[in-house]
Amino acid sequence: MSQVIEYASRNAGTDVLQKTNETLDPMDWKKNCVQAHRMLDDMLNYTENIRERPVWQPMSSDVRARFRSAVPRLPSDLASVHEEFMQNILPFAAGNVHPGFMGWVHGGGTPVGMLAEMLAAGLNANLGGRDHAPIEVEREVVQWTREIFGFPASATGLFVTGTSMANLIAVVIARDTALGFDVRRRGIAAKGLTAYASTAVHGCIGKAMDISGIGRNALRLIATDHRHRIDLAALEKAIKKDRDADFTPFLVVGSAGTVDTGAIDDLAGISELCQREKLWFHVDGAYGALAMLAPALASRLNGIERADSLAFDFHKWGQVPYDAGYILVRDGEPHRNAFASPGAYLQRTQRGLAAGSTWPCDLGPDLSRGFRALKTWMTLKVYGTDALGVVISRTCELARYLESRILETAELELMAPVELNIVCFPLSLRRF
DSSP, X not given: OOOEEEEEEEETTEEEEEEEESSSSOSOHHHHHHHHHHHHHHHHHHHHTGGGSOSOOOOOHHHHHTTSOOOOOSOOOHHHHHHHHHHHTGGGSOOTTSTTOOSSSOOOOOHHXXXXXXXXXXXXXXXXSSSSHHHHHHHHHHHHHHHHHTOOTTOEEEEESOXXXXXXXXXXXXXXXXXXXXXXXXXXXXXXXXXXXETTSOTHHHHHHHHTTSOGGGEEEEOBOTTSOBOHHHHHHXXXXXXXXXXXXXXXXXXXXXXXXXXXXOHHHHHHHHHHHTOEEEEEOTTGGGGGGSHHHHGGGTTGGGOSEEEEETTTTXXXXXXXXXXXXXXXXXXXXXXXXXXXXXXXOSSSTTOOOSOGGGSSSOSSOOOHHHHHHHHHHHHOHHHHHHHHHHHHHHHHHHHHHHHHOTTBOOOSOOOSSOOOOOBOOTTO
């Protein structure tokens, strides 16, 4: 029989003595179930009727002030907290679920992904390691990503928060491969490493250079051509110049869908250069990599299958709810060598819950990890990659349609070629 604890709560200015069991389980499971179904119904209704809502609306000062309250030391009824969510949070989201959202490259999610998140939260699985079914789900997604991108069976994969983290992991693996894995113990010191990317590369690459201890100044930003792709001739010259100056080139980052124009670098050309120069070839494919699912677009990514590592987000074109970033590494050995760490609490066994090595914690910085894989697994299983590819193609068709209308409109000016689904145009001043 559970202990009973007493506490005082203030209700409408009156102290009321309440009693509760020493547990976080609902006091009334039936009432809790009714409330849970109402919450689910509200979110499904929100998603189904999203078109009737504004894409985005600002919070009033009164609403914003409600998020400046003191720590809630005493309990509240779940229904009242849900009502607060409905009134003060749901109407003021970013709007990326709305079909009219056209700012940045944000995925919209799906009802399937939302339900998968609920199931994953109910399991509350830690995917750092051990031998349990959620780990097998993540391993199956690794198998699927190998197939999608033409990577060998030796490739390893890992769910992370987003491409920024995936890019950081790739930089660390490339760094350790270049310097030797003992660098994890002794530090990098001043080794003169240099990396290369286009001027259009995402800012998280510079941040990864910073966090990995190499330094932002070691990232050489190479000019782009008329299609905003990295200039291969300029890249080759930069590498030679650094070698002649006794620097140590170690990494080239190719972009598959730049954040500003959606440009795709010549990945096959970069791969050939990296093979000649013995450099790690990484692809930042945050959203553009999943164009592989669209037959009409996949050829633009030729060479991606030859990358040493690939970072992308299922939560963009994959339409998986945030967050679901991913890192895929061609050779699992350097991937493990860069992150695996001993510990008595991580000891592996041949059978039982401590079996099943390699564990995800051997492939990245996190030990505690949520069940991100389930929402991706369910999205791919329910919709299939063919349907996702059709949706991806449709977004690019709409972009090309907008491009054609801009070219026909004197007041507008196209600022960059439309490569995927990003269209760049300011208002022209020519007729004003």
